[in-house]
Amino acid sequence: MFKKILIANRGEIACRVIKSAKRMGILTVAVYSEADKDALHVSLADEAVCIGPSTSSQSYLVADRILEACRSTQADAVHPGYGFLSENAEFAKQLDQAGIVFIGPGVHAITSMGDKITSKQLAQEAGVNTVPGSTEVICDPVMAVRIAQSIGYPVMLKASAGGGGKGMRVAFNDEDCQEGFERASNEARSSFGDDRIFIEKFIEQPRHIEIQVLGDTHGNIVHLGERECSLQRRHQKIIEEAPSPFIDEETRARMGEQAVALARAVQYHSAGTVEFIVDAERNFYFLEMNTRLQVEHPVTEFVTGLDLVELMIRIAAGEPLPLSQADIRLKGWAIEARIYAEDPFRNFLPSVGRLVRYAPPSGTEHVRVDTGVYEGGEVSIHYDPMIAKLITYGADREESIQRMRRALNEFTIRGVAHNISFLGALVNHPRFAKGQLSTNLIAEEYPDGFDATNVVHDDPALLIIVCAVIHRRYRERAAQISGQLPGYEPQVGQQWVIVTGNEHHPVEICPAEQGYDVTYADLTYHVESNWEFGQPLFRGRIDGVDVCVQVERRHLIYRLFHWGTQVDMLALSARAAGLLSLMPVKEPPDLSKFLLSPMPGMLASLRVEVGEEVKAGQDLAVVEAMKMENVLRAERDGKVAHIVATVGETLAVDQVILEFE
Structure with a gap:
C-alpha cells in the first residue's frame, strides 16, 4: 500500500480524498495556488506545496509543477480528483515515467474515452447504443x-x-x-x-442517467447501479440521486451490461462513469465516459455502502476488487444537492467574497456534507463556484427528500449569494416529488428565470408568527437597557403589524407559559423556543410542531428563510405601518444608457467600438467568470458613446463597461 499520496486538486474533492487516505493510514500532500494558501484542503493535509499563481492555467493545470511537488515530498501516488488534470492522458503518462502511480485508469482508457469522438466510435464497436x-x-x-x-x-x-x-x-x-x-x-x-x-x-425531453463502473488490474469489472442526473441548468448537474425513479430492473441490467462491456473494451481499471441519455420509452444512448471520480459519487456510496475513493486507491495499489457483481445490492435512496456561490435571483450570476457565516447541518448517518470551505474563508473568482455538496439518505425516496428539505432549511451561508433557495424550490416541486424529471425541467418550469414569486410558502402564517416572536424578543431586550431617558423608555407592546412587500399583517403577541401566544388572522398559536440573539436558526415548536427557520436581522428588516422561501419582513406599530403605506415609492435610477457587468469576472472581449450603431440583441461584450463565458447583449438600439473598461480587466458587479449616447 502507498505511504504518501499527493492530491492534484483543490476544494471539496481534495478534502474528500484526504479523509479516505487518512482513514487508511496514508499520509497526504496538498497542492495549492496562491489564491488557495488558506484553503481547507491545505490545512487538512499532512504537507502542502504551492504550485503557482491563482489562475488554474498557471497552477493546477501545470503538470510539471505537480510532478515537482511529488518529487519534493516523495509521494508514491497521485489522486487527481475531478476536473483539472484528472482526464489528462499526458499527465498520467508523465507520472508513470517518473515511477509515480496515477490513481485512475490507464493511459489507453483515458485517451480513448477522454476524446468524445473516439469514445463514440469505440462504443459502437463494443455494441453500446449511441446517439x-x-x-x-x-x-x-x-x-x-x-x-x-x-x-x-x-x-x-x-x-x-x-x-x-x-x-x-x-x-x-x-x-x-x-x-x-x-x-x-x-x-x-x-x-x-x-x-x-x-x-x-439533441434528444428532446431526455433524462441524463449514468452507470458507475469499477474495474481492477486483474480483469474484474462491475457496475454499481445508476445515478439520475437529469436536474441540470446550462448542462451543469444540480441535483442527483441513486437509484433513478425512472429505471426498472430490466433497464438497469441492460445499461449496466453495456457500461461494463465498454469498460472492458478499453481495459478499464479504477472508478469510472458511463453516461447515457434516456428517452421517455427507456431507450438509452451512450453519451460519454468519464474516466475519473464523479462529483456525485456520494449517492452511490450511500446506496452501496462502499467507499469509492478507498477502492480507487486499493485498485491503483494492485489489489483485486473485493466483490463481484452478485455481491452488489442497492439499499435505500440517496440524493445530492450542489450548493453554489451564485445568485438565483440574478439569473444565477456567480458570487465571490468572504463566507461571513458558514454553518452546514450536522453530519449524521443520514446527512453528509462534502465541502472545501469554512467560515471566514473566501470564494474565489478563479475557480468553480461550488461551496459544498449536501447528501441525504433514507429508506426510500420520500424519506430522503424530507431529510434533504430539512437539511437545506438548516444550511446557513452569509457573505456570498447562494442557490439554497433554488434547491429548496426544486426539491419541493411537484414534478420532482413525482420523479417526472428531464434535463429540460428547469428551463420549462422557470422560463423567465427564478425569483421569489416562484417559491410560495405552504404556510405563510408560520413566517409571520416567527417574525413576531423574534421582534418581541428584541423589544423586551431594548426595554431592559439601563440608563434610558425617563419617559422615553421603549415599550414592548402587544399589537404589531408585520409588513411583507405591500401586505400588512396585524398580529397580537402576549407572553404565555414557556413561550408566547400569537394571534393572527383570528387564530392563536402557541410558540415555544430557546432561540438566542445572534443565532442564525430559530428552532422551536408552534402548537407542538417542530419548526426551524433561518433568520437574519438587517437593521429594521428581518430576513427569514424556510423551505426555499426567502422573505423580508418589517415589524411596525399600527401607526408606523399606516404612515409607511403613504410613503412614495422610490424609483430606481435609469441605467439604460450603460452596459454594466452583471457579475465579477474578466472582460474577455468587446464586440463594438466607439461611435458604432447597435441593435437590440446585438453582442456587446463577453465576461468570463468561473471558467464560463457570459455574452452581454444590447437591450435596445443605440450608439456607443464611450468604452470605459478594457479587455483583460477584472470587473466588479455593476461596473460600467460602456456608455451609450
Whole structure:
C-alpha cells in the first residue's frame, strides 16, 4: 500500500480524498495556488506545496509543477480528483515515467474515452447504443451548419475534451449553430486547452442517467447501479440521486451490461462513469465516459455502502476488487444537492467574497456534507463556484427528500449569494416529488428565470408568527437597557403589524407559559423556543410542531428563510405601518444608457467600438467568470458613446463597461 499520496486538486474533492487516505493510514500532500494558501484542503493535509499563481492555467493545470511537488515530498501516488488534470492522458503518462502511480485508469482508457469522438466510435464497436450524429471534428461555423443541417435540428455542439457543462451548446437553427460553435470552442479552449467540437442529435425531453463502473488490474469489472442526473441548468448537474425513479430492473441490467462491456473494451481499471441519455420509452444512448471520480459519487456510496475513493486507491495499489457483481445490492435512496456561490435571483450570476457565516447541518448517518470551505474563508473568482455538496439518505425516496428539505432549511451561508433557495424550490416541486424529471425541467418550469414569486410558502402564517416572536424578543431586550431617558423608555407592546412587500399583517403577541401566544388572522398559536440573539436558526415548536427557520436581522428588516422561501419582513406599530403605506415609492435610477457587468469576472472581449450603431440583441461584450463565458447583449438600439473598461480587466458587479449616447 502507498505511504504518501499527493492530491492534484483543490476544494471539496481534495478534502474528500484526504479523509479516505487518512482513514487508511496514508499520509497526504496538498497542492495549492496562491489564491488557495488558506484553503481547507491545505490545512487538512499532512504537507502542502504551492504550485503557482491563482489562475488554474498557471497552477493546477501545470503538470510539471505537480510532478515537482511529488518529487519534493516523495509521494508514491497521485489522486487527481475531478476536473483539472484528472482526464489528462499526458499527465498520467508523465507520472508513470517518473515511477509515480496515477490513481485512475490507464493511459489507453483515458485517451480513448477522454476524446468524445473516439469514445463514440469505440462504443459502437463494443455494441453500446449511441446517439445519431457526426464524429467529424468541426473546423469552422460553416462546416458546423452544414453537418447540423444533415443531422437535422435540434443538435448539440460538444467539446471533444469537455465535461462539466463546459463547451456545450444546443442549436435549433443555423444562427444558433454558428454562434454556438464559437462559444463552445472558446470555452473548450480555455477550460481544457482543446477546442475540437463535434455535433450530435439533441434528444428532446431526455433524462441524463449514468452507470458507475469499477474495474481492477486483474480483469474484474462491475457496475454499481445508476445515478439520475437529469436536474441540470446550462448542462451543469444540480441535483442527483441513486437509484433513478425512472429505471426498472430490466433497464438497469441492460445499461449496466453495456457500461461494463465498454469498460472492458478499453481495459478499464479504477472508478469510472458511463453516461447515457434516456428517452421517455427507456431507450438509452451512450453519451460519454468519464474516466475519473464523479462529483456525485456520494449517492452511490450511500446506496452501496462502499467507499469509492478507498477502492480507487486499493485498485491503483494492485489489489483485486473485493466483490463481484452478485455481491452488489442497492439499499435505500440517496440524493445530492450542489450548493453554489451564485445568485438565483440574478439569473444565477456567480458570487465571490468572504463566507461571513458558514454553518452546514450536522453530519449524521443520514446527512453528509462534502465541502472545501469554512467560515471566514473566501470564494474565489478563479475557480468553480461550488461551496459544498449536501447528501441525504433514507429508506426510500420520500424519506430522503424530507431529510434533504430539512437539511437545506438548516444550511446557513452569509457573505456570498447562494442557490439554497433554488434547491429548496426544486426539491419541493411537484414534478420532482413525482420523479417526472428531464434535463429540460428547469428551463420549462422557470422560463423567465427564478425569483421569489416562484417559491410560495405552504404556510405563510408560520413566517409571520416567527417574525413576531423574534421582534418581541428584541423589544423586551431594548426595554431592559439601563440608563434610558425617563419617559422615553421603549415599550414592548402587544399589537404589531408585520409588513411583507405591500401586505400588512396585524398580529397580537402576549407572553404565555414557556413561550408566547400569537394571534393572527383570528387564530392563536402557541410558540415555544430557546432561540438566542445572534443565532442564525430559530428552532422551536408552534402548537407542538417542530419548526426551524433561518433568520437574519438587517437593521429594521428581518430576513427569514424556510423551505426555499426567502422573505423580508418589517415589524411596525399600527401607526408606523399606516404612515409607511403613504410613503412614495422610490424609483430606481435609469441605467439604460450603460452596459454594466452583471457579475465579477474578466472582460474577455468587446464586440463594438466607439461611435458604432447597435441593435437590440446585438453582442456587446463577453465576461468570463468561473471558467464560463457570459455574452452581454444590447437591450435596445443605440450608439456607443464611450468604452470605459478594457479587455483583460477584472470587473466588479455593476461596473460600467460602456456608455451609450
